[in-house]
Amino acid sequence: MPNRGDRGGSKTRARIADVASELFLERGFDDVTIAEVAAAAGVSKVTVFSHFERKEDLLLDRLPDVVDIVHTAIRERADDISAVESLRQAALALAEKRHALSGLGGDLEPIMRTITASPALIARLRAFGYEIEMGLAAELDADAGFDGDSTLAAALLVAAYRTVAVETVRRRLAGDGLDDLAVSHRQRLNQAFDAIRLATG
The missing domain is CATH 1.10.357 (Tetracycline Repressor; domain 2)
Structure with a gap:
């Protein structure tokens, strides 16, 4: 998990969550893969999981x-x-x-x-x-x-x-x-x- 003081890391996390939420709301949570989220956010799957422990947390990021x-x-x-x-x-x-x-x-x-x-x-x-x-x-x-x-x-x-x-x-x-x-x-x-x-x- 990135340090909360890492502004760049926080921005990346927020961007991934925003992109994922948009995909989930449009197509349904179960019909979107982590690979699709990563591609849409312009990051790797490894980067997604470095910020979010599980797929559900991408939508429930609050x-x-x-x-x-x-x-x-x-x-x-x-x-x-x-x-x-x-x-x-x-x-x-x-x-x-x-x-x-x-x-x-x-x-x-x-x-x-x-x-x-x-x-x-x-x-x-x-x-x-x-x-x-x-x-x-x-x-x-x-x-x-x-x-x-x-x-x-x-x-x-x-x-x-x-x-x-x-x-x-x-x-x-x-x-x-x-x-x-x-x-x-x-x-x-x-x-x-x-x-x-x-x-x-």
Whole structure:
């Protein structure tokens, strides 16, 4: 994996992801090969796999951002802010920015159509949900300021965020107005985090 500080490497990774996404959305994920992505991006297959561990990550390239967001929220929070509260603030910040990970940003219909048509992509999303849950539990377990049940808290946090984001995506695809939906999204996030705070102490 290239160093994140490598601007040239980052540009190459972004170009490969953009080219791959365009091909996947046009033809379907399962009908596009890595060789075709490499050729269209003007790189070798080796270069593709030096930036992406698996084919699914070419389309779901925003998923690693979740890990960085979680790590930053827990490790770099102020001393007077709990881990759960810091994660709430991070989630609300994504909504405020209308980040793609919130479900409030991006062109959702083509990518959702592509994902739902591919068992491999669906499986990768499920696997990532488990990975982020285990990673979050480990972060909480290692955090001196968190004295609750880290496994339970991680499971509740991941499930709550997924539920809110999925509902936001569903309503966007159904045609709900984005401004009203953003308000509802924030309200549901706060309700979820309030419940988690009570459940985990």
